[in-house]
Amino acid sequence: MPTAGAAVAHTAAAAFFDLDKTIIAGSSALAFSRPFRRQGLISRRAALRSVYAQLMVVFAGADEDTMDLLRQRITVLCTGWDVAQIRSIVAETLHEIVEPLVYAEATALIAEHRALGDEIVVLSASGLEVVEPIAALVGADRCLATRMGVDHGRYTGEIEYYCYGEEKAAAARAIAAERGFRLEDCHAYSDSITDLPLLEAVGHPTAVNPDRALRRAALQRGWPVLTFDNPVALRSRFRSRVPRVAVATGVAAVVLGLGWVGLRRRGGPAGLPSPTGA
Template identity: 30%
Template sequence: MQVYDVPVVFFDLDDSLINKDANSLWIKWRFRRERWAVVEAMLALASLYRAYKKGRVTHWRLSNYYRTRTRGMSLAEYQSRVERFFNERGQLHIYPQAASLLFAYQQRGTQLVMITGSDDVIARAYGQALGFAHVISNRLSTDGQRITGLERPMCYGPGKVELARRFLTERGLSFSDAAFYTDSHSDMPLLEMVAQPVVLNPNPQLRLAAQQHGWPCLDWRAE
C-alpha cells in the first residue's frame, strides 16, 4: 500500500478502518442485551440513517439520537458498556489491512489522526486499539454525569473541516500538509481541502466523485 509524504494523515473510522459503522454495531450488540435498544434502533433507522444518506444530519437530530442512545445511563455507565461492547464485538470488525497501513505511516513518523462522526467514548476505544495518538470525534456534552447531547461543531461535513483545521493550526500546519482517507461522500468538504485525498472502501457517490477528481481509491472489501 502506498503511503504519502505528508506530516499528518486523517482517517475516518466507520466503513473505512472498520467494515461496518460503529453505531450499527453498537445497536446490534445492545439489542441482544436490552429491550430499550429497540427504541434506539427505531429512532436511528427512521431518522438518523436516512438523514445521513441524504447528507442532512443536523446537530439537533444527532444530539437527540445520543440522548436516546444513553437514556438511563450516566457517562460512567455508558463508558463501561462501550468497553464491554468493544471487547466483545467492536474490535472484531477492524480491517486487517488497517493495521498494516497505519504501521507504515507510524514508521515514517507521521502524525495519525482519527476523525470520525462516532462519539468520543467509542472513538477513543478504537483509537487506542489502532494506535492513534490523536482522536477527533463528536464530543458528548454533559451536565455532571448526565449526557445531554453533543458539543458544537459536529464532527460531520463542514464541522469535520473546522475541527481538522483547528488541529493543524495548533501545530503550525495547514491542509497542504495533510492526507485524508474516508469512505463517505459526506466527507467531500474535507477531501477537497487536503493535499492528498484517498477514498477507502467508498460508497457509490464517493467512488464516482473519486473517478471525476482522479483521486486514488482503495477497496479492502474485495480483498
C-alpha cells in the same frame, strides 16, 4: 498514499482517517446495540429497527436533512442515560465487539504512515469516548469526535461539538497549523461524500470503500480509490501497545457513537424508522 520507497523524500505530516467503513467494517452503532439491549437501555424492537435502518442507509445517498433528523432522534433517545453505565458497557465489550471489525488494510496503512513519521488522526462524527478507545486500538496519535453534553453524570441531549462535514476540514486545518504541517503534505481517507470538505482540504485525498457520490467525486478529481474488505482481530497485534486504561477512559458521549457512526454519512429517506440504539 504513501509508497514503499517514499521514505527518503517524505515530509512528515498528518494522516486523517474517518472511522466507519474506513478503519472498521460495518457500523459500531449496530455492533453495540446488543450489549445495550442486554443492559436494558434499548428494547428488542428498537434493536430490530436499528438493523432495518442500517440496511436502508447502505443503499441511500447522503442527505443533510436526514442526518439532522437522525441526530435529533438519537439525542432524544439517550437523554438521561447514566454515563457511568455507558462507560462500563463500552469498556467491557470494546475488545469483543470492535477488534474483529478493524480492517487489516487500514492497520497496514496506519503502520506505513507511522513508519514515515506521520501523525495519525482519527476524525469522526461519532461520540468522542467511543472513538478514543478505537483510535488507541489502531495506534492513532489523537482523535477528534463529537462531544455530547453531560450534567450530573447523565446525558443532557445537547451537542457541544459536532465533528461532521466542514467541521472535519476545520479540525484538520487546526491540527496542521498547531503541528506545523503543510496541508498539501497531509493525507485523508474516508468513505463518505459528507467528508468531501476534509478530502479537498489536504494534498493527498483517498476514497476508501466510497459511497456512490464520493466514488463519482473521486473519479472526477482523479483521486485514488481503495477497497478494504479484510477485517481481522487486533488483540495479538496491538495488545502490548494499548493499555487497558486507555480503553476504559471516557465515554461521556458514547451514545453518539452508537447512534451516528453508521448513520451520519448516508442518511435514509425522511420516513426512516428511528435507529434507536444503533
